[in-house]
Amino acid sequence: xxxxxxxxxxxxxxxxxxxxxxxxxxxxxxxxxxxxxxxxxxxxxxxxxxxxxxxxxxxxxxxxxxxxxxxxxxxxxxxxxxxxxxxxxxxxxxxxxxxxxxxxxxxxxxxxxxxxxxxxxxxxxxxxxxxxxxxxxxxxxxxxxxxxxxxxxxxxxxxxxxxxxxxxxxxxxxxxxxxxxxxxxxxxxxxxxxxxxxxxxxxxxxxxxxxxxxxxxxxxxxxxxxxxxxxxxxxxxxxxxxxxxxxxxxxxxxxxxxxxxxxxxxxxxxxxxxxxxxxxxxxxxx
Amino acid sequence: xxxxxxxxxxxxxxxxxxxxxxxxxxxxxxxxxxxxxxxxxxxxxxxxxxxxxxxxxxxxxxxxxxxxxxxxxxxxxxxxxxxxxxxxxxxxxxxxxxxxxxxxxxxxxxxxxxxxxxxxxxxxxxxxxxxxxxxxxxxxxxxxxxxxxxxxxxxxxxxxxxxxxxxxxxxxxxxxxxxxxxxxxxxxxxxxxxxxxxxxxxxxxxxxxxxxxxxxxxxxxxxxxxxxxxxxxxxxxxxxxxxxxxxxxxxxxxxxxxxxxxxxxxxxxxxxxxxxxxxxxxxxxx
Numbered sequence: 001x002x003x004x005x006x007x008x009x010x011x012x013x014x015x016x017x018x019x020x021x022x023x024x025x026x027x028x029x030x031x032x033x034x035x036x037x038x039x040x041x042x043x044x045x046x047x048x049x050x051x052x053x054x055x056x057x058x059x060x061x062x063x064x065x066x067x068x069x070x071x072x073x074x075x076x077x078x079x080x081x082x083x084x085x086x087x088x089x090x091x092x093x094x095x096x097x098x099x100x101x102x103x104x105x106x107x108x109x110x111x112x113x114x115x116x117x118x119x120x121x122x123x124x125x126x127x128x129x130x131x132x133x134x135x136x137x138x139x140x141x142x143x144x145x146x147x148x149x150x151x152x153x154x155x156x157x158x159x160x161x162x163x164x165x166x167x168x169x170x171x172x173x174x175x176x177x178x179x180x181x182x183x184x185x186x187x188x189x190x191x192x193x194x195x196x197x198x199x200x201x202x203x204x205x206x207x208x209x210x211x212x213x214x215x216x217x218x219x220x221x222x223x224x225x226x227x228x229x230x231x232x233x234x235x236x237x238x239x240x241x242x243x244x245x246x247x248x249x250x251x252x253x254x255x256x257x258x259x260x261x262x263x264x265x266x267x268x269x270x271x272x273x274x275x276x277x278x279x280x281x282x283x284x285x286x
Numbered sequence: 287x288x289x290x291x292x293x294x295x296x297x298x299x300x301x302x303x304x305x306x307x308x309x310x311x312x313x314x315x316x317x318x319x320x321x322x323x324x325x326x327x328x329x330x331x332x333x334x335x336x337x338x339x340x341x342x343x344x345x346x347x348x349x350x351x352x353x354x355x356x357x358x359x360x361x362x363x364x365x366x367x368x369x370x371x372x373x374x375x376x377x378x379x380x381x382x383x384x385x386x387x388x389x390x391x392x393x394x395x396x397x398x399x400x401x402x403x404x405x406x407x408x409x410x411x412x413x414x415x416x417x418x419x420x421x422x423x424x425x426x427x428x429x430x431x432x433x434x435x436x437x438x439x440x441x442x443x444x445x446x447x448x449x450x451x452x453x454x455x456x457x458x459x460x461x462x463x464x465x466x467x468x469x470x471x472x473x474x475x476x477x478x479x480x481x482x483x484x485x486x487x488x489x490x491x492x493x494x495x496x497x498x499x500x501x502x503x504x505x506x507x508x509x510x511x512x513x514x515x516x517x518x519x520x521x522x523x524x525x526x527x528x529x530x531x532x533x534x535x536x537x538x539x540x541x542x543x544x545x546x547x548x549x550x551x552x553x554x555x556x557x558x559x560x561x562x563x564x565x566x567x568x569x570x571x572x
Contacts, residue, residue: 055349056343056349056353057342057343058348062344062456062546062548063341063342063544063546064544064545064546066545067342067544067545136548163453163456163457164450164453164454164457164464167449167450167453168450170348170449171449171450177467178450178464178467178468178471181463181464181467182464185464258349258350258353259350259352259353260348260349260350262348262422
């Protein structure tokens with residue numbers, strides 16, 4: 001057989017080349033998803049990223065599934081209108097409640113943070129006693145419990161909703177007596193369950209990683225869903241042959257649906273991200 | 287001169303009679319405005335009330351003026367579509383940032399919570415050193431400072447944004463060590479300013495009245511903007527001859543833009559309000 005490239009193959013290669021250069025679309029209800037962006041920048045520095053934070057309607061964590069599905073769909077369409085080659089749901093609440101809704105409706109691959117976090121938790125845990133913390137909506141959805149038990153039926157999951165952590169983080173109170181006391185209140189019951197692994201089931205929480213690590217001690221491993229989400233994005237890009245392996249650093253664009261930058265600067269500093277100019281999205285600007 | 291009623295007068299009287307029976311429209315970004323509803327129920331028990339809480343987009347307190355104006359206008363239109371004879375902006379953030387916007391565009395009287403709270407603070411204060419606490423957006427707007435100084439030029443206003451209080455209240459943590467520590471952090475600097483009056487510049491805050499009173503002690507008078515708002519509503523209704531003075535208790539309808547009732551039950555209990563069935567607004571239900 002001759003080693004030739006058919007016209008169809010050539011077409012696919014050209015399309016993929018173009019696909020490569022398209023940005024990865026990432027969204028969150030607000031700014032928390034920048035922890036996923038930071039992880040992606042480390043792992044896939046050549047990829048362009050278009051990030052949208054739905055700050056006009058933040059937070060999603062206390063809202064209903066229908067509302068979260070609608071908001072997630074609207075923001076995903078903004079990402080597609082900027083030619084995103086993939087949609088990363090960098091929000092645990094939306095991953096827990098709207099992922100299937102998006103996958104059924106969008107023409108590009110859709111990745112969330114729950115599945116990678118659940119896999120990592122199962123591989124990390126020795127005694128298969130796993131703690132999960134998240135917003136009220138994420139915890140009520142039982143999405144982590146289901147994802148963990150789908151991988152390892154005998155795993156026991158102990159979950160706890162932590163509704164005050166996002167406001168505390170957004171206030172920049174990362175090293176604060178009030179935050180420590182709140183963490184103690186939330187994590188105390190989990191610590192009594194002999195867990196050896198704790199999933200940070202909200203993309204905001206890695207910003208509290210140090211305070212949480214201090215509180216739970218060295219015998220509990222923290223699983224940062226942002227980090228494992230970035231690993232799963234790399235895997236998906238390679239599998240589909242659409243990763244950008246250029247030598248230049250990819251462009252990072254950050255857009256918000258409302259002009260509220262306060263916490264953005266906290267995140268920028270803590271995550272060591274260079275964000276620069278922030279776009280305000282016209283369709284929501286009114 | 288004969289004591290007759292002209293056809294025009296009769297028409298006006300009939301129109302006003304119909305107006306009387308129309309409900310008062312009240313809205314807030316969420317559930318906090320129910321403190322205004324509770325005050326209205328005590329003061330004006332015959333009035334029908336239609337309350338809308340924009341729980342699909344709560345909170346407004348950290349968002350921009352444009353977004354707050356747009357949301358306030360949309361919710362006001364929901365009230366008018368239910369025939370409201372008056373719109374009460376039972377949200378300090380929206381009163382501070384969107385009141386003029388609404389007044390310019392709505393065909394019914396629009397009342398907010400800032401003006402009544404500011405007047406009450408000036409009458410209450412002896413030394414004219416007045417503290418004001420509120421959300422980030424309310425405090426940044428300087429609406430209370432301007433309203434207070436418009437009444438009493440020599441009054442000194444000391445303000446403090448308290449962004450964590452709404453989340454703490456919505457968690458029902460009304461008697462809690464974490465809440466007390468947070469209050470101490472926020473109110474400490476104000477207590478050093480020799481204020482004799484403190485305006486609770488957020489409709490959520492009356493739910494923390496006891497904890498705040500304990501902390502500031504008996505020499506500082508708390509001004510509850512919800513209560514004074516209700517007084518100003520009574521005045522406006524009487525002035526315009528559209529108050530409902532029937533003997534039966536007016537109907538209270540509560541509608542939310544998202545199905546998140548958790549905190550509603552906290553408020554219902556604390557405010558001793560009978561809310562019953564909550565409507566979910568179709569246009570936002572999707």
